Amino acid sequence: MTRDNMEKPLLEVQGLIKKFDRRNILDGIDAKFYKGDVVCVIGPSGSGKSTFLRCLNRLEEPTGGHIIFEGTDICDINTDIDKHRQKMGMVFQQFNLFPHMTVMDNLTCAPIKLQGKSKEAAQDKAHELLEKVGLGNRGKDFPARLSGGQQQRIAIVRALCMEPDVMLFDEPTSALDPEMVGEVLNVMKDLAEQKMTMIVVTHEMGFAKEVANRVMFLDGGKFIEENTPEEFFAHPQNERTKLFLSKVL
């Protein structure tokens, strides 16, 4: 790609391997993500999409390969992964809000403890972001009082409160009731418009078509096709991609 000459990738994956019980889930993956990229990772179930995403911030320990984030190899044992994770927001399928904390405490605990922000500054920031996702009045509630869609929007805000450089989304709408999918996708769309770098594992083809600037198709532990969404959905090249798209579209 000519892009290499112009700028360095924000996040670069080199020869990433992940084995479970000697089975290669990820089989030597190379990928580059640039600032402002919105990349959708799609593929059949069991293809290793989630594992790939979780390797990016080492929630899953890679068996081999390198992950270069902002110029640092975060797979190196000498790197302090906790420092780098602060710059990589993550949103989970199951929201994973902390049930024993209010929404506001969920949002502010990490900025206060890890970034040394004052309580007021952290709360101001959290409140501003809550307003943006339409939940400005829910700060005092406990997560159990909220719907799935609301919880997931707050989980996104929780990650954003750390002011990350990249956001990782692990099937953020898969656990939601259908009528709540839209509200979460809208928040993600707004985020993309603000030029947040996003890597999204998803089954939402509509979102991929509309919001992503790149779609990557993962199957058998490798990216076998990668293109702009227009080209990807209109003219898939690989047979397996064609088969997959014929099933989901």
Next chain:
Amino acid sequence: MFENLQSQFILNFVDDDRWRYLVNGLLVTLKITFFAALLGLLIGFIIAMIRGAYQGTGKYRLANSICSLYLTIIRGTPVVVQLMIIYFVIFGSVRIDKSLVAILAFGINSGAYQAEIFRSGIQAIPRGQYEAGRSLGFSYKQTMLTVIMPQAIKNVVPTLLNEFIALLKETSVAGYIALEDLTKGGDIIRSRTYSAFMPLIAVALIYLLLVLLMEQGVKLIERRLHKYDKR
């Protein structure tokens, strides 16, 4: 019949102020139960943290092995035997306060059980909670302290309080090292008056009353803990 009971009562509790054996015994029982529970809490918490850290990060290998050995020995032998070993063997040649020995023995014993209670409480927290904490940039330790432990402790409080109730009853074997706890107090009365019914029933009733009180406390605390869980 009634007069007989009355005279029995006077003989066992009023004459020579024998009720004092029960009161003093009760105080000893409460004292060793309370401090043994605290000691057990400390030991149990530390062991659970070490074993959890070993499982989560692979660190503290040696400490983990020591903890496993401790759990095996303590849970594999009767508490009376442990009590007597500590008193007659470990402190055999030293003059030492018997209640201190009892607190040590019951605390060390209870710690093993409390460690398991903590561990199951930690394991009951979904893995996603841990991952969410780590993904924000919290270290293992910070994640345990801010995310996992507050939830785990809430889960284990009822079980832990039940362990304290069991501990209260277990301390009744303290008489084996001639410590005058509640049970021993009743037994002393029996040996003086040669009547078993009154003192032993009284001892049993006092234990029962204590247990019922503690159970009420557990219920109260449980209700308060789950106030925020309702949707």
